[in-house]
Amino acid sequence: MPEIHAARRRRAQQLVREAEADAALITAGPNVRYLTGLASSNAALLLPAEGDGALLATDSRYAGAARRDGRRPRPGRGALHRGEAGDGGLPPGHQAARLRGPRDDRRAARRANGGGGRRSHAPVRKEDRVSPQVKDPEELEKLEVACRLSDAALEQVLPQVRPGMSERLLATLLDHTMALLGADHPAFDTIVASGPNGAIPHHAPTDRELAPGDLVTMDFGALHDGYHADMTRTVAIGSVAGWQREIYDLVALAQEAGIAVLEDGVEAGTVDAVAREVIEAAGHAAHFQHGLGHGVGLEIHEAPMLGYGRTGKLTDRVPVTVEPGVYLPAMGGVRIEDVLVVTAGDRARFLTSTTRELLVL
Numbered sequence: 397m398p399e400i401h402a403a404r405r406r407r408a409q410q411l412v413r414e415a416e417a418d419a420a421l422i423t424a425g426p427n428v429r430y431l432t433g434l435a436s437s438n439a440a441l442l443l444p445a446e447g448d449g450a451l452l453a454t455d456s457r458y459a460g461a462a463r464r465d466g467r468r469p470r471p472g473r474g475a476l477h478r479g480e481a482g483d484g485g486l487p488p489g490h491q492a493a494r495l496r497g498p499r500d501d502r503r504a505a506r507r508a509n510g511g512g513g514r515r516s517h518a519p520v521r522k523e524d525r526v527s528p529q530v531k532d533p534e535e536l537e538k539l540e541v542a543c544r545l546s547d548a549a550l551e552q553v554l555p556q557v558r559p560g561m562s563e564r565l566l567a568t569l570l571d572h573t574m575a576l577l578g579a580d581h582p583a584f585d586t587i588v589a590s591g592p593n594g595a596i597p598h599h600a601p602t603d604r605e606l607a608p609g610d611l612v613t614m615d616f617g618a619l620h621d622g623y624h625a626d627m628t629r630t631v632a633i634g635s636v637a638g639w640q641r642e643i644y645d646l647v648a649l650a651q652e653a654g655i656a657v658l659e660d661g662v663e664a665g666t667v668d669a670v671a672r673e674v675i676e677a678a679g680h681a682a683h684f685q686h687g688l689g690h691g692v693g694l695e696i697h698e699a700p701m702l703g704y705g706r707t708g709k710l711t712d713r714v715p716v717t718v719e720p721g722v723y724l725p726a727m728g729g730v731r732i733e734d735v736l737v738v739t740a741g742d743r744a745r746f747l748t749s750t751t752r753e754l755l756v757l
Contacts, residue, residue: 398433400534405431405443405450407528412445419444426694428452429622434462529691529699530713535623536737539693539715542583542625543735543747545618549573550629550750557757559608559633563588563601570616579618583625584696587615594630594729597686597721608634611644611728617696624696626717627748628733631755640730643680643722644754647730650674650720651752654688654702658718658736658744664706671720672704680722683729689717692735712740715747 408431412420422428422441429435431443432452439454454462531539553569567586574582589599591610598615606612610633617625630647632640654671668688675684687703692715700708702716710716719733732752736744 400532401431401433402448405448408443409445412443417445426622430694434458435622436461530711531693531715531737532713535693536713536715538621538623539625539735540747542579542618542620542623543627543749545574545577545579545620546616546625546627547748547750548577549579549616549618550614550627552577554631554755554757557606557612557631557633559606561606562603563590563593563606564603566606566612566614567601567616570614574616574618577618579620580622581619583617583619587613587628589613589615589729590633591728592726595723595725595727597723597729597731606633609637610634611640611730613729613731615731615733622694624692624694625748626692626696626719626733626735627750628719628731629750629752629755630730630732631757633757636754636756639724640728641754643724644730646675646678646680647720647722647732648752648754650684651718651732651734654718654720655734655736655744658710658716658738660710660712660738660740662710664700664702664708664710665704667710667718668702668704668706671718675720675722683722683724684720685723686721689719689733691716710738712738714738 408420408422420443422431422443425437425439428439428441431441431450434452434454436454436458439452439458442451442453444450452462549570552573553566556569557566567588570586570588571582586601587599588601589596590604590606590612593599593602593604594611594613611630612633613628613630615626615628617627619625630644650671653674654667657670658667671688672681672684675681687701687706689702691698691700700706700710700714700716702718715735715737717733717735719731721729721731723729734752735747737747739745
């Protein structure tokens with residue numbers, strides 16, 4: 397396994413020691429990938445508190461990828477691969493901790509220990525994350541590429557947007573263009589919401605055709621080497637009514653206010669509160685019900701969450717979205733979303749770059 401993954405495992409081992417456990421069983425796919433580099437829908441990592449004898453368990457579909465990336469197979473049934481040194485076996489009677497895994501995968505634990513007897517398990521504090529909020533330079537580079545692919549796709553698709561095009565076709569065009577540009581695949585199900593559908597924040601694209609006078613919200617992102625981009629733009633078709641311009645300018649102002657306080661050491665809840673106050677002051681408190689943003693990385697929604705009453709401080713090299721919106725039932729809505737990285741001693745850095753001005757197509 398590459399050195400960067402070895403360094404991450406060493407940091408994770410500190411969490412294991414703090415839990416007073418002998419090893420950690422890690423089953424969440426993003427965490428396994430973060431610590432080993434293996435992208436798999438079925439894998440588990442047994443990480444000892446000390447040493448470099450980590451054991452990776454997966455099935456035959458991913459065995460070739462594991463070997464290709466330098467993980468040596470361990471003899472025996474199943475696809476079990478070993479780290480750089482040691483057999484990583486957990487002695488009988490010792491305790492394993494589970495670090496932010498979705499389930500207690502005892503079968504994986506038994507495979508990792510050669511099918512031995514019972515093991516005891518202890519929970520790890522919820523705040524102990526294997527994949528941290530603070531990203532290393534390699535992670536930020538991958539995330540930046542994902543955001544560039546998203547921006548480039550939108551740039552190519554916007555000239556093709558026209559009345560009569562369905563929401564579903566526009567979503568497909570965005571997905572296809574991201575793939576042509578080099579994205580692994582969409583980071584999540586692309587949202588296209590036109591006209592009154594724009595009042596539904598997570599509307600699923602339908603066969604509704606875009607019409608003159610519509611606002612159209614596009615929420616999408618590219619996946620690059622496991623890292624998720626997430627951006628939203630709202631455009632107008634043909635013309636802009638007064639109420640549409642009003643809520644667009646309001647959302648843009650709220651986003652600017654939130655971004656202005658997005659700095660090293662700020663409370664997550666403060667960023668949300670500052671942006672929310674702008675919308676509430678304009679009389680639209682009831683029309684902005686979701687949180688202001690969230691972290692992104694190996695998962696599309698990660699900590700920190702920027703929402704009402706959220707605690708915890710943002711620090712250097714933490715990427716987050718800032719995505720205020722106003723949604724008017726039966727009329728339409730506006731959301732503007734960007735990915736930014738908190739930067740010590742400076743303003744937050746944009747990873748998405750498409751203009752935030754209202755485009756009329």
